Amino acid sequence: MSVYLKDKDVEIIVEIIDGWPNNKKLTWQNLLLATQMRLGGRLYTRQAFARYLRIQRAFKLKKENLKTGPPPPPTKSIPLQKALERVKRLKSENQRLKAENHSLLEQFARWAYNAHIRGLDLEYLDRPLPNIDRQKTEF
Numbered sequence: 001m002s003v004y005l006k007d008k009d010v011e012i013i014v015e016i017i018d019g020w021p022n023n024k025k026l027t028w029q030n031l032l033l034a035t036q037m038r039l040g041g042r043l044y045t046r047q048a049f050a051r052y053l054r055i056q057r058a059f060k061l062k063k064e065n066l067k068t069g070p071p072p073p074p075t076k077s078i079p080l081q082k083a084l085e086r087v088k089r090l091k092s093e094n095q096r097l098k099a100e101n102h103s104l105l106e107q108f109a110r111w112a113y114n115a116h117i118r119g120l121d122l123e124y125l126d127r128p129l130p131n132i133d134r135q136k137t138e139f
Contacts, residue, residue: 005044005048005049005052009039010052010054010055012035012038012039013031013035013049013055013058014054014055014058014096015093016031016034016035016038017031017055017058017059017062017092017096018058018062018089018092018093018096019085019089019092020062020066020092021085022066022088026059026062026063026066028046028049028059029046031049031059032044032045032046032049053103054100057096057099057100057103058096061092061095061096061099062092062096065092065095109129110126110127110128110129111126113129114127
């Protein structure tokens, strides 16, 4: 049976990825377990998550950040530690939103170009832009 996630569920899953701790390995299995706990026991599969581009991109971006980003320095102050975790989560969310915005701007440019050339058929609007030969100049 295919599982379709609601927009609200996708948003929650992306928030889980944004707030993923540095000391815990990010894998699809760990994400599935965290999602199951957060969403009240609903069972999903990696394939269900991979169907959603927002989840794929957030997962990939977070994996890259975990590999390259240094772990935060340990502190004895609990409020300071919580504040540092919040800052880390917000930075991750900001980076993900910038990547999503860039992707949406590319999609809009593609749709605008295709809409200008032809009708407003959705299948036609989703075609990629043609390659531009910058070496050839027409007068």
